[in-house]
Amino acid sequence: xxxxxxxxxxxxxxxxxxxxxxxxxxxxxxxxxxxxxxxxxxxxxxxxxxxxxxxxxxxxxxxxxxxxxxxxxxxxxxxxxxxxxxxxxxxxxxxxxxxxxxxxxxxxxxxxxxxxxxxxxxxxxxxxxxxxxxxxxxxxxxxxxxxxxxxxxxxxxxxxxxxxxx
Numbered sequence: 001x002x003x004x005x006x007x008x009x010x011x012x013x014x015x016x017x018x019x020x021x022x023x024x025x026x027x028x029x030x031x032x033x034x035x036x037x038x039x040x041x042x043x044x045x046x047x048x049x050x051x052x053x054x055x056x057x058x059x060x061x062x063x064x065x066x067x068x069x070x071x072x073x074x075x076x077x078x079x080x081x082x083x084x085x086x087x088x089x090x091x092x093x094x095x096x097x098x099x100x101x102x103x104x105x106x107x108x109x110x111x112x113x114x115x116x117x118x119x120x121x122x123x124x125x126x127x128x129x130x131x132x133x134x135x136x137x138x139x140x141x142x143x144x145x146x147x148x149x150x151x152x153x154x155x156x157x158x159x160x161x162x163x164x165x166x
Contacts, residue, residue, distance in 0.1 A: 001042075006089055006102020008044055008051060015045040022107050024059075024114065032063035032072075032118060040078070042106050050085040053096075055106075059114045063122045067130035068138045076117040078110075 001020055008016065019041050024034040040057030057078040065072050088094050089102050097108040129139035137143045 001106040003042065003044065003104040003106055004102060005044075005051065005084060005096075005098060005104045008046070009084065009086060009089070009102075012044070012046040012051070015043060017041060017043040018106075020057075020106060020110070022110055024111060027111060029061075029115065029118070030120060031066075032061045032122060034059055034114060035062055036060045038110055038114060040110070047083070049083060050088070051083070053082040053084060055080045055082075055109065055113065057110055057113065059117065061114075061118045061122070065124035065128055066121045067123060067128045068140065069131070070124040070128075070138065072122045072124050074118075074122065076114070078113045078117050080113055 001018070001022075003016070003018075019039070021037040021039040023037045025036075027034065038057050038059045040055065043054045045052045045054075055078065059076045059078065061072075061074050061076065063072045063074075064070065082096060084096070088096075089098065097105045097112070099105070131137065132139050132143040132145050134145040135143060
């Protein structure tokens with residue numbers, strides 16, 4: 001979906017609103033997948049300074065817990081607002097994905113906002129204990145392994161650290 005921001009900035013008299021649904025199932029996200037379409041609304045309104053843009057979207061991310069590898073299914077609500085001034089259209093460092101003709105790529109904007117909304121490390125719960133280093137089972141699933149003798153450090157060179165912690 002492309003929105004002609006430059007034309008809207010120059011000639012708009014009434015607000016613009018559109019609903020969207022973007023399929024990012026094949027997109028490359030860092031450590032997670034968005035398997036359901038991201039749906040939401042995009043609106044633009046002319047204001048004295050330029051254009052006020054509002055973006056609302058809901059994204060569902062699927063991943064593995066970074067500690068115990070359990071499935072994680074989270075929903076993220078995206079609500080962003082932007083103010084675009086006429087001089088922003090010629091700024092090469094402008095934050096919105098505009099092309100040289102003043103067209104705003106709304107799908108790319110939503111993609112970027114999903115990347116910012118989803119944390120880099122996803123956990124099944126904030127207090128996840130992770131995996132047992134002995135048997136490899138999830139500690140929360142009832143691992144009963146007893147840790148090795150904790151009186152001696154695993155590496156004799158680290159014994160000074162144990163003394164400092166005592």
